[in-house]
Amino acid sequence: MKFDFDTPPERRDTDSQKWQKYAGRDVLPLWVADMDFRSPPALIAALHQRVEHGVFGYARPTRSTTEAFVAACAQRYGWTVDPAWLVWLPGLVVGLNVVTAACAAAGEEVLTLAPVYPPFLSTPRHGGRVSTQVMWALHAGRWEIDWTALERAVTPRTKIFLLCNPHNPLARVWRREELVRLAEFCLRHGLLLCSDEIHCDLILDPALPHLPTATLSPEIAARTITLMAPSKTYNVPGLGTSLAIIPDAALRAQFVRATAGIVAEVTCLGYTACEAAYRDCEPWRQELLATLRGHRDLLTGWVARELPGVKLEAPLEATYLAWLDVAALGLADPVAHFEQHGVGLSDGVYFGEPRGRHVRLNFGCPQSTLAEALARMKTALRAL
Numbered sequence: 269m270k271f272d273f274d275t276p277p278e279r280r281d282t283d284s285q286k287w288q289k290y291a292g293r294d295v296l297p298l299w300v301a302d303m304d305f306r307s308p309p310a311l312i313a314a315l316h317q318r319v320e321h322g323v324f325g326y327a328r329p330t331r332s333t334t335e336a337f338v339a340a341c342a343q344r345y346g347w348t349v350d351p352a353w354l355v356w357l358p359g360l361v362v363g364l365n366v367v368t369a370a371c372a373a374a375g376e377e378v379l380t381l382a383p384v385y386p387p388f389l390s391t392p393r394h395g396g397r398v399s400t401q402v403m404w405a406l407h408a409g410r411w412e413i414d415w416t417a418l419e420r421a422v423t424p425r426t427k428i429f430l431l432c433n434p435h436n437p438l439a440r441v442w443r444r445e446e447l448v449r450l451a452e453f454c455l456r457h458g459l460l461l462c463s464d465e466i467h468c469d470l471i472l473d474p475a476l477p478h479l480p481t482a483t484l485s486p487e488i489a490a491r492t493i494t495l496m497a498p499s500k501t502y503n504v505p506g507l508g509t510s511l512a513i514i515p516d517a518a519l520r521a522q523f524v525r526a527t528a529g530i531v532a533e534v535t536c537l538g539y540t541a542c543e544a545a546y547r548d549c550e551p552w553r554q555e556l557l558a559t560l561r562g563h564r565d566l567l568t569g570w571v572a573r574e575l576p577g578v579k580l581e582a583p584l585e586a587t588y589l590a591w592l593d594v595a596a597l598g599l600a601d602p603v604a605h606f607e608q609h610g611v612g613l614s615d616g617v618y619f620g621e622p623r624g625r626h627v628r629l630n631f632g633c634p635q636s637t638l639a640e641a642l643a644r645m646k647t648a649l650r651a652l
Contacts, residue, residue, distance in 0.1 A: 271552050273559040276634045277306055296641045297612040303503045303632030308552035314544035327536035336547035347480050355512040358532045360466050363495040363512050364391045367462045370526035372397050372427040380430040382620030388430045401620050411438050411582050422457050429454050431463045434586035437628045441476040441585040451488040461492045469501040472561050473585045490516040498545040509538035560588050563631045570642045588632035595625045602627055609648035611641045
């Protein structure tokens, strides 16, 4: 079956946060991480069927919903997930906040690698925790951990390590040996490992399969909280459905206690979309990946040939997000400059970097949109 990844859906004048940002302006929004593709037809059909039922009361996951997710973990990663390990949540960022609330007290530290998805930096501060970052190091076209700096960053107050697997915004897939070393680091220092794996089904390099962190060993599984969701892959972030996978019963109980009276329930439509995504939408996902690989190649070639002063420092191995080095342009505010020429990007400052060094570009859109955005960026550079 052929799916339509070419027709731009009309999102102007809708509830789209992505497009509302530039309402009334001729700016193509390539910033926030949702895609300008319609969700899979099978998922949309499941939602129609659920709406036709006509009753939208408080919901709980059915057996078939849980089985769909568990089966996907087994088929894609060889991970046998016990349904008892699952805690359903109305969004992955909610999960990050619950982890910090459950596993670190006020004044204690949460460690991560930067640049990184902005909630990794902001979440610890919400409850008076301390966010500590170690910067990635670039070596020979590959982003690597500065292990010496990471060891130095640990203090007696460090309680949690937040891992982005695959990494956003670096579009990087972790190798087994790296995850093993990182897991040993966490075990040695007594750190809880929270692994955000929301982009795990968006691997662009087929030679680099996703490895769930909790599958490394029973010992690391007992100290790991894994966060997953259908939202990025199937373009349903607005339905607010995600999962925490927590094998250790005591840690799971600690996590659930931190949700009490605060965390909202997942909606009935969220459960419906999640089940359909994992059960019925694999052909759509495979075609999406082929589309994104083509977009990655278009973007990579365009940057190399047509955008002087802009660099892709490392291969795009996963996600639909590109981390662009714009430091050579010498712009105090590169996002503002590109907005003036009709392209909306994410500022690297929100990912933990000084302004003017990097921007993030979302290429999860029809090729016509991406091509027009790249042409506008070329115009923006000519204007310097």
